[in-house]
Amino acid sequence: MATDSRMLCTALRNRLMSAADAAALIPAGSTVGMSGFTGAGYPKAIPAALAERIEQLNNAGEEFRINVWTGASTAPELDGKLAAVNGINMRLPFQSDPICREKINNGSMDYIDIHLSEVSQYAWSGFLGKMNIAVIEVSGVLEDGRLIPSSAVGNNKTWIEQADQVILEVNSAQSAGLEGMHDIYYGTALPPYRKPIMISQPTDRIGEHYLHCPADKIIAIVETSAPDRNSPFNPPDDISRRIASHILQFFQQEIAIGRMPKELLPIQSGVGNIPNAVLEGLDAGPFKQLSAFTEVIQDGMLAMLKSGTLTAASSTAFSLSPTAMAELNTNIDFYRQRIILRQQDISNHPELIRRLGVIAMNGLIEADIYGNVNSTHIMGSRMMNGIGGSGDFARNGYLSIFVTPSTAKNGAISAIVPMVSHVDHTEHDVKILVTEHGLADLRGLSPKQRAHQIIQKCADPAFRPALMDYFERACASGRGMHTPHLLGEALSWHQRYEATGHM
Template sequence: MVNEWVKTYQDRQRTVEEAISLIQSKSKVILSSFCSEPQTLLEELVRQKDRLFDVTLYNNIIGSPCVYAAAECFPNLQIRTFLGSPLLKEAYQNRACDYIPINLSEIPRFIENANMDIAFIQVSPPNEKGYCNLGISVDFAHSLIQSAKCVIAEVNSQMPSTYGNTSVHVKDIDCFVLTSRPLLSIPQGTSTSHEQKIGEYVSELIPDQATIQVGLGSLADSIIRALSSKKGLGIHSGSITDAVIDLVEKGVITNEHKEIDRCKMVCTTLTGTERLYRFAHMNPLIELHPVSYTHNGSTHAKLARFHSINSALEVDLTGQINAEQVGPFPLAGVGGQMDFIRGAGLSKSGKSIIALPATAKGGTQSRIKFSVSYVTSLKSDVHYVVTEYGIASLFGKSIKQRAEELLAVAHPDFREQLKYEVEKI
């Protein structure tokens, strides 16, 4: 006798062409996030674009090739993004893309009230009990499944199965498209000498047995590598990258001193390469949970030494942080920065750290400025700013003291001009 769930799974299988034919003009389609964005579904959506008009795609891109952002997709496909990207430049220029500034922790609330027509997710094949696995990214996928009118799942046989809140039963999915293809990946970049120096300074701020959150990119990987002499570190982060594996294998990351989720690395997404995805497959050391847990201040407050380490595009001399936009369109987004910065403030002995190179554009522009044009994180929430020139300690400092601290970590070529602008106040 065939299990009831098996029949449901078989009956709801469709070709990718049939699945995408369910989408009609003016539909609102929301995509699962980061490297779990389902590419087979999106490639077919692009192929069918000419029969559609004013379809809005909501995305959260890191690792995505943004196949739907090519010029030929406009005006058929419109984009609303929670995270900007240089790959969306053409879409912005064609007025086919707009940015939604929102803390990652609050996207589930947005979804509950957004009346989405279609959700695209990517999962593993079901297990013997009929549960698919969200694999490398949970983020707000459960909210999509609960709130969207129709859920279309790309069932990828190469998706790993991970622990945590990662299970989705086949009965909760309306349509299945079976695929087998490599997952999107983000390879580790080569660190610059400046990034290595920043990593060394950040390491000075991280005590043994701390629980850390670190962002993405070559600078973040440099910071992780600089922690190799630490002992008993824990991970509670938005993402985990390949660089973390090395510290686990060296015995640096043990998670044994965490007050909650002891002996577990907790995140909401894996953003790395096949090495990371295979490492995470059926590995009880790693748990993935929704952003409502990973990015929640009440969770962070239970961790006694929670250290949040994020980056920025610019910092002004009061400590205001711009992590979103320089120029005519967003390059990044709010993401989880404010969630984790405030979480560090709620943690006993926690610290919020912003790390960034002192200059941009080949050393021709200072990233430390008299003022920034966009504010992502507030000066009152940031404890430290780190560049390759040192550590600026901001917590409890006056505006003038903050300016002095930040001038000291600015590139020497720009300090006199910055000091002159401060003295004009």
Template sequence: MNHLEHYTQKTCTAADAIALVRDGDTIIVPTGVGEPPALLTALSDQRRSLNGVVVSQILPLRKFDYFDETTLGHVRHSAYFFGGASRPGGQAGWIDFVPAYFSELPQLIERGLTPSDVVFSLASPMDEHGYFSLALAPDYTMAAVKKARVIVLEVNPNVPFAFGDCHVHISQVSALVESQDPLLEVGLPEIGPVQEAIGKYVADLIDDGSTLQIGYGGIPDAVVMQLKHKRDLGIHTEMIGDGILTLLEAGAVTNRKKTFMPGKMVATFGLGSQKLYRFMHRNPALEMHPVEFTNDPYIAARNDQLVAINATMQIDMLGQCGSESLGTRPYSGTGGQVDFVRAANRSRDGKAFIVLPSTAKGGSISRIVPTLTPGTHVTTSKNDINYVVTEYGVAQLRGKSAHQRCEALINIAHPDFRGELRDQARALKLR
């Protein structure tokens, strides 16, 4: 039987594909745009016929009907990282989460520490050799493909066929569902004067020839917008988005000076516009790889001058970053922040930046605090922190004493809070 005959034999409706799911199964779904809408809609429609099914995913983008507190016994969500669709349920306590470094999720799946019975994923059309590309998010999904009993792909002609380790053969697939809907687009975040000021401080410290990891958010994108005049930048990141595309179009990214995989951009998921998805299609300058490759600190650090740019919500006077919760209330997740902070610290001449506005709630509270709000989930530790940047400047903390760190952070806090912070630091014996 040839590839096309296999394809025809395995094609079915989304509703029929749900029959392959058994009670008690865990369904692995890729990051963001890689989630298959037709399959997850069908799962939502049929959820009451199932029992004890779990959907595990990082960063869901659509709030499907299975996000339903009243049907938790049938199908429930388990978050590797909270997004807009899952955050309300996480904060209310009826959506659970799995704490983990993004880079280590495949290992958890491979070792059976987190279940993987079924994979639901968007995929490109099949090529002449019988392969589909999971270009939008190979992340932990490729590890799940190797482990799962059932693999169902939602084939959409708008999904790019990318190069790298992101391919699934027709022989591995249990069922295929076809769809043609446009891929979900995620625009660039809004950039205001605070983000722009932070971006300038960071950009001034990025040298020509650096390799970049850029997180999602207004501040990282504000940095990107101020790098267009740089030369021979490289990309080794978890997310490729429109900001990176802007740098390519400006000629700032060439990947020529990379010391690991020169000439190639490397990422594990795409999140952006239709223009980005078209750019990803059969582009020899881009490779999409599983997250245990892109985010492994030992691998990423093989890039000299690796620059990691990530955001946090709160930082204490020792440099501990609360990037994923508001006190005890979960907001996002660990993701790849620590992976790339550690990678940049290991990289020759690498620089890890943690960025944040100096205040929150309309300037009424300081984000630089004596101690983190009780219950805050610590993301980047005091031992890993390097550069911290607000709109008031840069504090370089790595190698500094507790007293030196405290003074440096107070100096980049909002002026309205510096006196109070100094008093609190004295009470903590940090001044």
């Protein structure tokens, strides 16, 4: 054991081994719970060693595949390497890896797309089957065996409890200052034994700083020193800034009307360049003393914490660029007083989101003229990433805001279509749609009223006449005037794109 080791428990030192030896303990056909959430806190060494072993066995004619459950997306070192050697049979609940995506869409990998708040309950209820092994990254093991969580909590508490055996990766590249940032709650239970979760504001702590694992479950410990995947974000472009400006103006109007306090309500933001542009706009605007109850802390929120615009943020993981990660590590003592990392069945808990009145801001692939949103499938059939936590927040948030550029593929695709090719968020859950052209407030509107708002304010001008033509002919068809559709044409835009390359 190295002198700078984070594995301080002497009773467990006999379980230290190489990544290859630990990977050899994972049998074919097993279900493995991996730590990790949006490229943070995932095991760095064991998946690669396991992929190498799988490739050797496959080349020798012995098929070796496992089921992989995580918190959310991980990184190429985990999803990518295992998928590349055809090592994954079933994957859940969210992924963003291009190799995984290819295999999901060609049918060689099964995939279950689940609301992130429900994964833990699914596992506890036995809906998903038995978990054999959990592979969990931690940033340290204390003398008494308590585990210091890493840069993501995700489903780690549940995986440790559910798995028959546990393998730990102790990563010394994670900041030692993470200790004390976490709030692990051990009070959850299945119905009918549930008790209220006593969080009334994002800053409330109800748990403890550490994860617990019975010593007899731990079959291997691997020491690593490797950073998380820190992908840079593109600077906000003109489209992102225009979308952000519409949202900021809307917030100011809501405050003036008296529907929100000047400190807004706790914010949630999906990951990406547009959400970061919104956060940048909030940081530069008149809003102060804000808070966040979200699932991911990205660059924009870190900047808001540093400036004081954001007073506190509750989350389950980081998703930071290299620059932002360096900022976090340099000033970890400052951020530890303002950031709480929880397990995802708390960070995404529907009842908490509803009670706190969260303002939810998420992206989409397409929306239709009545406000239904597709956030997962390309042309109805091809999985992109998954629903993630957007459904948790959209259905239960005080405001559910969906943002997107109005077109894709250099104008060949309209993000506003007559009917979405797949529904993740129904019109009943979508309150605000925003593109660079405008903001459609859909609250209190009938379907036909929503159609007028969405076409006029959100659709690209090049597609507005065709959308209005479809809507007017649907209204005149006599098929029904509540939600008018032409069934023979509802998905014709998607068919035309696949046939011609343009909607």
